[in-house]
Amino acid sequence: MLTWVDCLSLSELTADEVRAIAEHEHIGEMAALELGNWLIRQPDGCRFLKRIILDDIDRARAHGDVARAAKLKLVMQHFCKTHPDNPDADAPGTTH
Numbered sequence: 001m002l003t004w005v006d007c008l009s010l011s012e013l014t015a016d017e018v019r020a021i022a023e024h025e026h027i028g029e030m031a032a033l034e035l036g037n038w039l040i041r042q043p044d045g046c047r048f049l050k051r052i053i054l055d056d057i058d059r060a061r062a063h064g065d066v067a068r069a070a071k072l073k074l075v076m077q078h079f080c081k082t083h084p085d086n087p088d089a090d091a092p093g094t095t096h
Contacts, residue, residue, distance in 0.1 A: 007030070007033055007034075008033060010037075011036065011040070012082075012083070013033070014075070014079075016071070016074075016075045017049070017075055017079055018032050019032070020052060020053050020072060021035060021036045024052040024053075024055055024056050025052075036049060046083050049079065050076070050079065050080070053076045056072050057072045057073060060072060
């Protein structure tokens with residue numbers, strides 16, 4: 001039986017990226033891992049995942065959670081660095 005850690009290691013995502021998906025979609029981490037793993041392989045998947053993280057940053061800021069917003073910015077930076085095929089990797093929004 002595969003554990004969550006096993007599945008994570010087989011994906012192209014980090015635990016923080018998976019948590020951002022789970023937060024955005026209001027789903028559990030395993031479902032978020034499955035969704036993210038599928039999305040990352042779709043033509044516009046990187047763009048969609050970037051939008052999820054940016055939405056989470058905006059939500060954290062709107063709730064005054066500066067620490068969460070800062071952590072999510074680091075998640076975004078890492079995502080863009082590790083997924084260079086992302087067409088928006090150098091977009092102004094990445095310094096959001």
